[in-house]
Amino acid sequence: MDGVRLRAERRSQAKALYRSSDGGQHWTLTAAANAPVLSGNVSLPAAGGLPVDGYVSPYSLGHQGLAVLTPDKAWLFPDRSGVFRTTDGGRAWTPVDGLVRAGLVGGGSGNIVFVDADHGWVCEVGAGLWRTTDGVHWRHLGT
Numbered sequence: 001m002d003g004v005r006l007r008a009e010r011r012s013q014a015k016a017l018y019r020s021s022d023g024g025q026h027w028t029l030t031a032a033a034n035a036p037v038l039s040g041n042v043s044l045p046a047a048g049g050l051p052v053d054g055y056v057s058p059y060s061l062g063h064q065g066l067a068v069l070t071p072d073k074a075w076l077f078p079d080r081s082g083v084f085r086t087t088d089g090g091r092a093w094t095p096v097d098g099l100v101r102a103g104l105v106g107g108g109s110g111n112i113v114f115v116d117a118d119h120g121w122v123c124e125v126g127a128g129l130w131r132t133t134d135g136v137h138w139r140h141l142g143t
Helices: 097-101
Strands: 015-019 028-033 066-068 074-076 084-086 110-114 120-124 128-132 138-142
Touching: 066 110, 074 110, 097 138
Parallel strands: none
Antiparallel strands: 015 028, 066 074, 074 084, 110 120, 120 128, 128 138
16 A cells, blocks of 8 residues: 555454455445545445454454354354354444353454354453353353
8 A cells, every 4th residue: 555554443444354255256235334544534325234343364264253144144253353243244243242241252363163143252352151052142161
């Protein structure tokens, strides 16, 4: 980025989510986390509540920190942030409050995995492992 100097808050990153409904032939911007100081004063033309907090690693293998269950349901765990959930294909994202109540503070690196709409796990390096059996209530299994 020649001539552009970015001053980002610690733990912040602009993000964009694109979706395809034709096997990847065409892509549509679904949601964005706009932060002008993070994106060189470029504002992406989509809302959607993607969190500005935390980082999504662009060079990780697979989909670390992202669990997509259906075209509508997904969970996002950006590094150095909390866990977020969408039920409308990524148009809106909300924090997963049950994890905070179960003791997940966030702020580290980790991963999230779901095998169906009810059964999932969140692992945060150095903090522990959490499990849900209903997609809402979470239990800390230990460190």
